Amino acid sequence: MDELEFRRRIYTNPADSDQDLVDAAAQNPDNEAFWQEMKQLDDKLKMAADIPVPDDLANKLILRQTLREFNQQKRRNRWYIGLAASVAFTFGIGLTAWQQQHVQLDEAALAHMYYAETEQPHGTAEITPQLVNAKLAQFGAELDPSIGHIASVNYCLLDAIRSLHLIIETPEGRMSVFLVPEHDKPMNNDFADRSYHGSSYALHKTNILVVGDKGTNIPAFKSELKQHLKFSA
Amino acid sequence: MKEKTLRYEALVRALHGDIYRYAYWLTNDKSTAEDIVQETFLRAWRALDSLQDEKAAKSWLITILRRENARRFERKQFDLVDFDEVSVSGNEDQDSDAEVRQVRRAIGKLAPDYREPLMLQIIFGFSGDEIAAQLELNKNTVMTRLFRARAQLKEVLTSSSQQRGFQSG
Numbered sequence: 405m406d407e408l409e410f411r412r413r414i415y416t417n418p419a420d421s422d423q424d425l426v427d428a429a430a431q432n433p434d435n436e437a438f439w440q441e442m443k444q445l446d447d448k449l450k451m452a453a454d455i456p457v458p459d460d461l462a463n464k465l466i467l468r469q470t471l472r473e474f475n476q477q478k479r480r481n482r483w484y485i486g487l488a489a490s491v492a493f494t495f496g497i498g499l500t501a502w503q504q505q506h507v508q509l510d511e512a513a514l515a516h517m518y519y520a521e522t523e524q525p526h527g528t529a530e531i532t533p534q535l536v537n538a539k540l541a542q543f544g545a546e547l548d549p550s551i552g553h554i555a556s557v558n559y560c561l562l563d564a565i566r567s568l569h570l571i572i573e574t575p576e577g578r579m580s581v582f583l584v585p586e587h588d589k590p591m592n593n594d595f596a597d598r599s600y601h602g603s604s605y606a607l608h609k610t611n612i613l614v615v616g617d618k619g620t621n622i623p624a625f626k627s628e629l630k631q632h633l634k635f636s637a
Numbered sequence: 638m639k640e641k642t643l644r645y646e647a648l649v650r651a652l653h654g655d656i657y658r659y660a661y662w663l664t665n666d667k668s669t670a671e672d673i674v675q676e677t678f679l680r681a682w683r684a685l686d687s688l689q690d691e692k693a694a695k696s697w698l699i700t701i702l703r704r705e706n707a708r709r710f711e712r713k714q715f716d717l718v719d720f721d722e723v724s725v726s727g728n729e730d731q732d733s734d735a736e737v738r739q740v741r742r743a744i745g746k747l748a749p750d751y752r753e754p755l756m757l758q759i760i761f762g763f764s765g766d767e768i769a770a771q772l773e774l775n776k777n778t779v780m781t782r783l784f785r786a787r788a789q790l791k792e793v794l795t796s797s798s799q800q801r802g803f804q805s806g
Contacts, residue, residue, distance in 0.1 A: 415784040415788055416783045416787075417765070418787075442787065442791070446759070448736070448737075448740050448794075449740065449744070449755075451740070452744055453744065455657070455661045455662075455667075457657045457658065458657075458667075461653055461657060461671065461674070464675075465675065465678045466646050466649055468675065469642075469678070469679070472679075473642075
């Protein structure tokens with residue numbers, strides 16, 4: 405190895421301890437002297453490079469991170485609380501809206517059937533065809549008394565609508581007739597639940613729902629009713 | 638989270654000193670060095686999960702640090718303060734002896750292209766290959782820069798010690 409190459413390698417890295425460098429230094433005292441000089445320079449460089457580190461730097465770095473993390477955690481928690489609050493709020497609004505949603509008339513009628521079962525007749529006044537027709541007159545309707553014995557005639561609320569509930573004794577059994585003075589309410593033509601079934605039709609802005617016990621002939625009573633219940637308007 | 642904190646603390650304790658020193662030699666200024674070390678470890682924390690190999694931590698941190706330093710220069714373009722002038726005045730440390738201060742000044746005056754590979758070698762003990770990988774240079778370029786860095790330092794320090802000799806003699 406020539407001197408130039410030796411110096412180049414030593415300049416590049418004085419800590420290099422390759423055998424060919426060792427050999428070149430052993431053969432040439434100038435090389436050896438240069439190597440020692442460069443090793444000394446490197447010692448100085450190491451000393452100089454070893455800048456004193458601020459005492460508390462490590463703790464500062466850790467503390468900062470801990471605080472930052474803590475704050476982020478707090479912010480994240482706040483975010484979660486915010487989300488939870490808005491979910492609860494939305495749920496509340498939804499629930500209110502759902503509760504305010506109107507049930508269908510047929511469902512209301514069926515529900516009323518169970519209520520009417522336990523209802524005591526109002527007063528003891530005999531139900532005359534005149535009384536029935538006086539009440540029906542408000543709906544612009546008139547009932548031919550030959551349809552059967554009117555067991556009861558009462559106002560009731562179906563889905564918050566003041567309606568008239570008639571219970572008529574027929575050869576088919578007790579039949580309920582609801583008159584609801586709203587024609588645009590959602591409603592099924594035929595409906596049923598576990599105890600009752602029924603059918604509906606609309607006439608002169610009035611919905612008429614016929615409900616009877618399971619097994620009664622609703623279509624027959626319905627056509628019977630259509631013949632006996634007349635609307636004047 | 639606990640585990641990540643422990644990992645982070647270990648990383649800080651093991652490497653903050655050398656990272657700070659390297660930052661100092663990148664910036665030639667103590668407070669700037671501290672700032673970019675803070676930034677570096679902040680970014681390191683965020684990306685800590687991506688650090689799989691603990692052995693790679695050193696060069697990973699150096700990469701972050703160098704990026705932070707480059708960012709600082711992008712910001713500096715908008716400042717009117719001449720960074721080099723400021724840094725020289727902040728460079729003096731009183732607690733070191735005259736010779737160490739002289740060597741530090743000499744290192745500080747090296748071109749950054751020469752100073753960086755030299756400091757990777759001196760501070761971190763990186764090999765030529767490792768420096769080349771870290772700085773994304775080819776190995777011959779790295780070797781040439783190391784060679785020139787030492788040659789320049791030797792020249793500066795020899796002539797100044799001769800000068801001192803003249804003055805005292």
